[in-house]
Each structure stands twice: as C-alpha cells, then as structure tokens.
Amino acid sequence: MGCESNQPAPTKKAGETLPVLNVETLTVAEQTWPRIVRSQGSLFPDEEATLGIKVEGRVSEVHVDLGDVVEVGDPLITIDQEDFKLRVKQAEAQLAAVRSAVGLKPGDPLEKLVPENSPPAREKKAEWDEATANLERAKTLYKQNVMGQAEFDQVVSFEQVAQARYASALNGVREKVANITVQQTQLDLAREDLKNTELKATYPAVVQKRLVAPGSYIRMGDPLLVLVRIDQLRYRGTVPERLSTQLEIGQPIELKIESVPQRTSKVTRISPFLDQLSRSLLFESLVENPDRELRAGLFAEGRIIVDPDQKAIVVPISSVVQFAGTEKVWKAVDGTVKMQEVLLGERRGDQIRILEGLQPGDVILRTAKEGRPGTLSAAEPQPSAAEQTKAKT
Structure with a gap:
C-alpha cells in the first residue's frame, strides 16, 4: 500500500508559515461494499458411475475408450448375442x-x-x-x-x-x-x-476409465467402464467455522479458476456438519460447463457474497501512505492538512476499506504522495467515487 518511504513527516518550525497546497481532495462517504466470504476448493463431476452389465458372456466389441464423449443411447459395450x-x-x-x-x-x-x-x-x-x-x-x-x-x-x-x-x-x-x-x-x-447384451449410455458423459477388452468373459455386475458427467460440475469449497453461520443456499458465488474466465454460480448445498479436524464447513455450487472447457479436479477460489448491500467507508489506495509502520492518510481539518492514522480492511482493485480513523464527511487528499503539512487552497474538495456515481444516476 505504501507509496512513500518511512521518512518522518516534516514539522512546522516556530514562526514558519505553512505552505499552501494546491492538491486534489475528496470527501469521504459510505458506499456499497458487499460483504464477501472467501473459500478454496475443487471442481468435481456432477455424476460419476462405474458401469456393469446385467448379463454374463464374452465381450464382442468395446465401442469407446478413454476421453470419448458419449450421448444418451450411444452403445458402449456389446456382449456376444448368439x-x-x-x-x-x-x-x-x-x-x-x-x-x-x-x-x-x-x-x-x-x-x-x-x-x-x-x-x-x-x-x-x-x-x-x-x-x-x-x-x-x-x-x-x-x-x-x-x-x-x-x-x-x-x-x-x-x-x-x-x-x-x-x-x-x-x-x-x-x-x-x-x-x-x-x-x-x-x-x-x-x-x-x-x-441387455448391449450396454448404452444413459446420460451425456465422458469416459474416464475403460476396464475391459474384447474377448474378456464377464459376469453380471462386473465393472466395465467409468463415466463422468462434466457438462455440469460441482464446486466443493469450505469456509472456516467462524463464517459458517453466514452461509446460505442461493447466495451468489464468483469462481476464479486458473487460465479460465471467471464463472458465476450460486450456493446449492451446505453440509449439516463441520469437519472435526479442520473446523470448516463444506458446501457445493453447480457450475455450468456445456462446452466442457472445465475439467474435473481443477482448483478454484470462491468469493461468496453474503451481504450485497453492506455499506463501508472506502477510499482510493492512492490516498493511503505507510509511515512509521502504520497506515495513514492526509486529512484536512479546518483547511489545515495533517496526517491521520487509519486501520485498513480489505482491498479490491484500486480501492480499500477504512475500518477506523475516518468518518463520512472527512476531507482527505486523493494522492497521498502529494501530501505534506500545509493549508489547502480555496479549491473545493472533489466528491468521492460513491458521490460521483450517485450524481450520474
């Protein structure tokens, strides 16, 4: 965050007149800052089945192999029919x-x-x-x-x-x-x-494993193929115990997956029990994958929006400076600019949340690296990003 070195702030000497600062300012105001719970997990196939056959006999033909895409009714394995x-x-x-x-x-x-x-x-x-x-x-x-x-x-x-x-x-x-x-x-x-001598696919799927070859003699129920359905995946993630009570079915979730555009979904299932070892709560979200671009097993990070209407004081990251091991902003009080220590929260893009140190209506410098003790010029402070958005609407 800090754009300045940890040098002490200049102090006013006796009889010295403070310089007039012609800098851009902004008025602090609350804006919508949705409350987000973060999770980590992986993508799992929507369905996974190990297929067998209802009769016994000698395999005459295997129609599919690893990675083949099958549709409903496609033949998979044929037993000798004579x-x-x-x-x-x-x-x-x-x-x-x-x-x-x-x-x-x-x-x-x-x-x-x-x-x-x-x-x-x-x-x-x-x-x-x-x-x-x-x-x-x-x-x-x-x-x-x-x-x-x-x-x-x-x-x-x-x-x-x-x-x-x-x-x-x-x-x-x-x-x-x-x-x-x-x-x-x-x-x-x-x-x-x-x-039943011809085993057919009952849903759109991809062949994950082939466990039999032509000429093999199989009995009823022997495992022959493993099919997975990936035109729809399940994201399974966890949230820590302290955040588990905030999780609800239907909450929107944004998924970040490496080398893939961001996907959006909703929480569809929540486990009734916390994991006793990790003290975390498991949940699921359905992810549409009609083009099969995503693979089962991919790692994903989820951002669950638990309160989309939460308000917070937010300022540009450029307004914050690190000084003496703390984070501060340049605040104007009665026209005089001085440093104000703040407690920072979550950063999103080029904005950061202020937890303590500022109140709505405070005036601060938009660019902290331009700040120094002084007095403001007669220029009016610029409205915050929230106020500009409200004015446009």
Missing part, C-alpha cells in the same frame, strides 16, 4: 405351443380366450351332453321296467364321469392359460436379456 438370440427363439416356440393347445391363433390376444369355448372343453362338453341325454332316456326306460337296475346305475355313472371330465377339461384350460402367461414372461425375459 446364445441370447437362440433363447428368444426357444421361448417363442414354447409360447406358440401352449397357445395352440387352447386354440389361440398367432396374434389373438389372450383375453379373447373363453375356457368354455376352447377345443378340449368343447370336446368334454359334448361327451357330457351325450351322457346326459342317455341318462334321460334311461330314466324313461327304467320307469317302464324295460331297463334293469344295474344297467340304469351304469348310465348314471357314465353321466357323472362325463361331468367330471368336463370340469377337469376346464381346469386344464385355465392351467394352460396360466402357462401361457408364464411362457410370455419367459419370452419377455429372453428378449430383455438380448437387449
């Missing part, structure tokens, strides 16, 4: 057989089937009807004493057997209907297994 295609054909044949057994034609919905109208049931129903007709005739002959008791009992027995066979036929049809459902499920599973 065995799975045969299983689909087998399931289709078994389903067709059980459908034919109850009279369903290809394409007929299962709901169309009425058990009473199926061929097996109709056959047994016809036999029962015949037995019932024979029983009615036998009853007439029995009443006329034309038929003996043994013969009549035999006709009654035939009718009961026919009725039981019809009921059994209905139960058999219902069992076959249930079997059709089972075979349809087996076919669906066979088709699903065939579909």
Whole structure:
C-alpha cells in the first residue's frame, strides 16, 4: 500500500508559515461494499458411475475408450448375442405351443380366450351332453321296467364321469392359460436379456476409465467402464467455522479458476456438519460447463457474497501512505492538512476499506504522495467515487 518511504513527516518550525497546497481532495462517504466470504476448493463431476452389465458372456466389441464423449443411447459395450438370440427363439416356440393347445391363433390376444369355448372343453362338453341325454332316456326306460337296475346305475355313472371330465377339461384350460402367461414372461425375459447384451449410455458423459477388452468373459455386475458427467460440475469449497453461520443456499458465488474466465454460480448445498479436524464447513455450487472447457479436479477460489448491500467507508489506495509502520492518510481539518492514522480492511482493485480513523464527511487528499503539512487552497474538495456515481444516476 505504501507509496512513500518511512521518512518522518516534516514539522512546522516556530514562526514558519505553512505552505499552501494546491492538491486534489475528496470527501469521504459510505458506499456499497458487499460483504464477501472467501473459500478454496475443487471442481468435481456432477455424476460419476462405474458401469456393469446385467448379463454374463464374452465381450464382442468395446465401442469407446478413454476421453470419448458419449450421448444418451450411444452403445458402449456389446456382449456376444448368439446364445441370447437362440433363447428368444426357444421361448417363442414354447409360447406358440401352449397357445395352440387352447386354440389361440398367432396374434389373438389372450383375453379373447373363453375356457368354455376352447377345443378340449368343447370336446368334454359334448361327451357330457351325450351322457346326459342317455341318462334321460334311461330314466324313461327304467320307469317302464324295460331297463334293469344295474344297467340304469351304469348310465348314471357314465353321466357323472362325463361331468367330471368336463370340469377337469376346464381346469386344464385355465392351467394352460396360466402357462401361457408364464411362457410370455419367459419370452419377455429372453428378449430383455438380448437387449441387455448391449450396454448404452444413459446420460451425456465422458469416459474416464475403460476396464475391459474384447474377448474378456464377464459376469453380471462386473465393472466395465467409468463415466463422468462434466457438462455440469460441482464446486466443493469450505469456509472456516467462524463464517459458517453466514452461509446460505442461493447466495451468489464468483469462481476464479486458473487460465479460465471467471464463472458465476450460486450456493446449492451446505453440509449439516463441520469437519472435526479442520473446523470448516463444506458446501457445493453447480457450475455450468456445456462446452466442457472445465475439467474435473481443477482448483478454484470462491468469493461468496453474503451481504450485497453492506455499506463501508472506502477510499482510493492512492490516498493511503505507510509511515512509521502504520497506515495513514492526509486529512484536512479546518483547511489545515495533517496526517491521520487509519486501520485498513480489505482491498479490491484500486480501492480499500477504512475500518477506523475516518468518518463520512472527512476531507482527505486523493494522492497521498502529494501530501505534506500545509493549508489547502480555496479549491473545493472533489466528491468521492460513491458521490460521483450517485450524481450520474
């Protein structure tokens, strides 16, 4: 900050007249000085997944490699499909057989089937009807004493057997209907297994690791690829315990990353616990990265604006001089210029905050290196930067 050497300030000798200083001055005033909390952290991928496959078999083709960009639906790995295609054909044949057994034609919905109208049931129903007709005739002959008791009992027995066979036929049809459902499920599973022989991307990502090669035999769930999503990154930073209560979701944050233009974001997540070792609080912020310019793992510095409307006394850095190990400004009191010790705060660009030593309305020299004990000329003090901005608006 200091632009002057640590030389003692000139003092007025007895009978000496102070020189008249024709220098530029400014009137101290409060201005908006947003309160900022600083943090350090790194960028992490929005999603990171180690992919496996739902079937086992021999890898026939690997479609991607390290660093490849994949979109939704892009094939990643293909398992040899011959065995799975045969299983689909087998399931289709078994389903067709059980459908034919109850009279369903290809394409007929299962709901169309009425058990009473199926061929097996109709056959047994016809036999029962015949037995019932024979029983009615036998009853007439029995009443006329034309038929003996043994013969009549035999006709009654035939009718009961026919009725039981019809009921059994209905139960058999219902069992076959249930079997059709089972075979349809087996076919669906066979088709699903065939579909699962090709591993596809489910979200836009970049291949971070490739863990398999063509010809490898893999089992269900074996790790094959590691994908990371970096079109959106997560900045994870920390703030010290003393500032943790000032952090809130939605607060704007400015990220400074080496060799990359400044990025802006908002606080999206805050950890419910402080780290016991570092006594710091972890938070996250989403960083849009549609062109994938940023890489996961980059170091970043964050500036979180916790109070955008905070007011403070701010002066140009050129107004401050270091003298005798302290920071001072040249202050005009009743037209006389003298040094005033100040306590400095944060510096931003070419301005610095004054914590102690000045009050709104004080007049100081704009350029400290022009200062020396003396009296001001009749020139009016210049307004501060805040007052100039207010005048323009």
